[in-house]
Amino acid sequence: MASPDFSLSVADCPLIQVEGWDGTLGQFESSLSTSLGTKLPASVGETVRHKGFLVIRVAPRRLWLALDDGAQAPSLAVDPDLGCSVSLDEGRVRFRMAGADIARVLSKCIAVDWRASAAAPGRAVLTSLHHVPVLFLRTGETACELMVPRSFSRSLSDWIADAAK
Incomplete structure (x- = not known):
C-alpha cells in the first residue's frame, strides 16, 4: 500500500x-x-x-x-x-511505514504518542496493535517500523490499511 x-x-x-x-x-x-x-x-x-x-x-x-x-x-x-x-x-515480520500522514494512521492503531520523547527517532517502544504485542521503532521524522508476530501479520497489515483510509 x-x-x-x-x-x-x-x-x-x-x-x-x-x-x-x-x-x-x-x-x-x-x-x-x-x-x-x-x-x-x-x-x-x-x-x-x-x-x-x-x-x-x-x-x-x-x-x-x-x-x-x-x-x-x-x-x-x-x-x-x-x-x-x-x-x-521465523516468528517476526517487519512493517515499514512512511509519509506525512503516518502519525494520524498510527494514532488509530497503537498507543504511542508520536510527539513524545520516548518515541523520538532512534527510539523503540513495546506496545500492542489490536491486542497483539509489537515493537514500534521510530526511524525518522515521518517513518517507523513495527516488528510484529508473523502469525498476525496479515490481519495487522489489513488493520493498518483500514486506518490509512
Whole structure:
C-alpha cells in the first residue's frame, strides 16, 4: 500500500534475541559488547546502530539485534553461564511505514504518542496493535517500523490499511 501521504511495506525481519541471566548482567554486557564490536544501549527503548544491524534494548536484560536487509548475522559467542541467544527470524515480520500522514494512521492503531520523547527517532517502544504485542521503532521524522508476530501479520497489515483510509 502506498500513497504520497502514507506507505506500508511488509518484509521478513531477521532478528536475534540475546538475554543475560539475573546477577550476571555486567559481565554479560561486557562480553556481548566485545563480541559485537559496539557499545550496547544503556536503557530500555534505546538503540545503537552498527555494521548492518540495530541493537535494541527491549527489557533490562534483553536485547534484540535487528539485521538490515541482506545483512549477515554477527557471530555471537554468548557464554551459557552469562546468558543466551535465540533467532526470532521465523516468528517476526517487519512493517515499514512512511509519509506525512503516518502519525494520524498510527494514532488509530497503537498507543504511542508520536510527539513524545520516548518515541523520538532512534527510539523503540513495546506496545500492542489490536491486542497483539509489537515493537514500534521510530526511524525518522515521518517513518517507523513495527516488528510484529508473523502469525498476525496479515490481519495487522489489513488493520493498518483500514486506518490509512
